[in-house]
Amino acid sequence: MTKIHIPTPLRQYAGKQPAVEVKATTVGEALAGLVARHPDLRRHLYTDDGKLRAFVNVYVNDEDVRYLQKDATAVGDGDTISIVPSIAGGR
Amino acid sequence: MATTTEVKPEPGTLSNEEILRYSRHLIMPEVGMEGQQKLKAARVLCIGAGGLGSPLALYLAAAGVGTLGIVDFDVVDYTNLQRQIIHSTADVGRKKLDSAAEKLAAINPFLNIRKFETRLSSENALEIFREFDIIADGTDNFPTRYLVNDACVLTGKPNVYGSIFRFEGQASVFATEAGPCYRCLYPEPPPPGLVPSCAEGGVLGILPGLVGVIQATEVIKLILGKGEPLIGRLLLIDALGMKFRELKLRKNPECPACGTHRTITKLIDYNEFCGIRGEEKPVDAGVPEIQVEELKRRLDAGDDLFVLDVREPHEYQICNLGGHLIPLGDLPKRIHELDSSREIVAHCRSGVRSAKAVTFLQQAGFKKVHNLAGGILAWADRVDTKMPKY
Ligand SMILES: [Zn+2]
Numbered sequence: 001m002t003k004i005h006i007p008t009p010l011r012q013y014a015g016k017q018p019a020v021e022v023k024a025t026t027v028g029e030a031l032a033g034l035v036a037r038h039p040d041l042r043r044h045l046y047t048d049d050g051k052l053r054a055f056v057n058v059y060v061n062d063e064d065v066r067y068l069q070k071d072a073t074a075v076g077d078g079d080t081i082s083i084v085p086s087i088a089g090g091r
Numbered sequence: 092m093a094t095t096t097e098v099k100p101e102p103g104t105l106s107n108e109e110i111l112r113y114s115r116h117l118i119m120p121e122v123g124m125e126g127q128q129k130l131k132a133a134r135v136l137c138i139g140a141g142g143l144g145s146p147l148a149l150y151l152a153a154a155g156v157g158t159l160g161i162v163d164f165d166v167v168d169y170t171n172l173q174r175q176i177i178h179s180t181a182d183v184g185r186k187k188l189d190s191a192a193e194k195l196a197a198i199n200p201f202l203n204i205r206k207f208e209t210r211l212s213s214e215n216a217l218e219i220f221r222e223f224d225i226i227a228d229g230t231d232n233f234p235t236r237y238l239v240n241d242a243c244v245l246t247g248k249p250n251v252y253g254s255i256f257r258f259e260g261q262a263s264v265f266a267t268e269a270g271p272c273y274r275c276l277y278p279e280p281p282p283p284g285l286v287p288s289c290a291e292g293g294v295l296g297i298l299p300g301l302v303g304v305i306q307a308t309e310v311i312k313l314i315l316g317k318g319e320p321l322i323g324r325l326l327l328i329d330a331l332g333m334k335f336r337e338l339k340l341r342k343n344p345e346c347p348a349c350g351t352h353r354t355i356t357k358l359i360d361y362n363e364f365c366g367i368r369g370e371e372k373p374v375d376a377g378v379p380e381i382q383v384e385e386l387k388r389r390l391d392a393g394d395d396l397f398v399l400d401v402r403e404p405h406e407y408q409i410c411n412l413g414g415h416l417i418p419l420g421d422l423p424k425r426i427h428e429l430d431s432s433r434e435i436v437a438h439c440r441s442g443v444r445s446a447k448a449v450t451f452l453q454q455a456g457f458k459k460v461h462n463l464a465g466g467i468l469a470w471a472d473r474v475d476t477k478m479p480k481y
Contacts (some may be wrong), residue, residue: 008256009256045287062336062339063338089234089254089256090139091231
């Protein structure tokens with residue numbers, strides 16, 4: 001199983017859970033599994049034409065998938081996927 | 092000490108009083124006299140004297156940073172005091188800049204404080220940044236985040252970054268020569284309305300303390316040239332799980348701000364870039380509204396009105412109008428609890444969420460729905476002044 005870290009701002013769309021475990025062989029599959037389980041997440045992660053939003057980054061362990069094989073990046077047991085959206089608070 | 096041929100800005104000599112004050116620094120090899128003089132010669136600009144800016148400025152002042160600039164145009168209010176520790180209860184109503192400057196001068200009279208009472212903008216950022224060596228970003232909105240980043244890249248100043256949401260924080264050092272910038276990480280901001288702000292989402296009061304102190308630590312390390320700065324690394328702070336994680340950041344060769352073919356050669360209109368036009372208007376400005384006085388009058392008259400509260404249960408506990416509680420996020424699956432033949436008044440805290448609820452209900456075929464303008468805050472201001480505000 002691959003663990004997907006859900007960031008605070010998106011937890012309300014994922015049953016308030018901090019992490020979700022999915023069975024997948026690639027990042028794309030893992031995220032598709034996540035969105036299938038929590039459909040409300042879709043519009044927060046993807047644009048209308050199905051592209052990952054530019055203010056949401058996806059990491060496998062500590063590497064940005066943009067610099068790996070993006071959606072095709074392989075994942076396996078024990079890997080952790082992190083969804084890291086931009087946050088702006090400071091006051 | 093050996094004489095060096097360094098051409099750094101002339102390191103201020105320390106008086107005996109300063110030597111005593113900084114003795115715990117002077118006796119550590121990582122700082123020493125040389126490091127303390129570097130701190131004294133350093134000029135750091137804090138953007139914002141709020142949640143992150145408070146601990147940042149307090150610790151930098153105490154540590155002996157010579158010149159501290161602060162940009163802020165805000166006034167202290169009661170809701171700030173839960174986390175903005177540079178301000179005290181007696182400061183409510185004062186300019187944050189004056190309140191902060193007073194505390195900093197009291198901590199360290201050797202500090203040179205420069206106050207910029209202005210909203211940082213594309214017109215003034217470059218001019219202000221030029222007078223400083225390091226910029227620490229403690230703002231609370233996306234347009235200013237991108238403005239600070241671009242101005243740092245354009246002027247070649249490191250951007251010591253921190254941001255917070257509820258109990259989660261991020262920190263990094265952007266825009267150094269070798270490292271990535273904020274745009275390398277996030278090329279574009281989220282569309283307005285998709286990500287809640289701290290005012291809407293709340294923030295754990297100690298969190299800006301935790302993140303602001305990390306920023307202060309990075310500033311000091313950059314000045315001293317010691318340790319491993321957070322360049323090319325994004326630190327994720329989860330205060331609830333008390334977990335710190337670290338992600339690798341890369342300089343994006345295609346970055347419009349710092350990449351090989353840069354398209355951002357001057358500051359742009361950041362409100363437009365972030366999709367905000369003019370004054371921020373609620374997204375659903377066109378929905379039918381009812382004023383609080385009107386609602387009060389009609390409830391007193393015994394009209395058949397169904398009051399729908401779309402806030403969260405923990406908000407309902409703070410204060411309520413006795414309405415039927417269905418949090419906005421649950422509305423789609425609990426819509427059957429509502430009777431479309433009755434007149435419905437939806438409300439939330441300030442009127443933004445309930446406007447969304449009204450739009451949703453209209454799309455679902457409800458004809459008689461109104462949004463309570465200004466929400467329960469307006470009710471507390473104009474109808475029941477004993478009601479607590481939050
Ligand atoms: Zn960049």
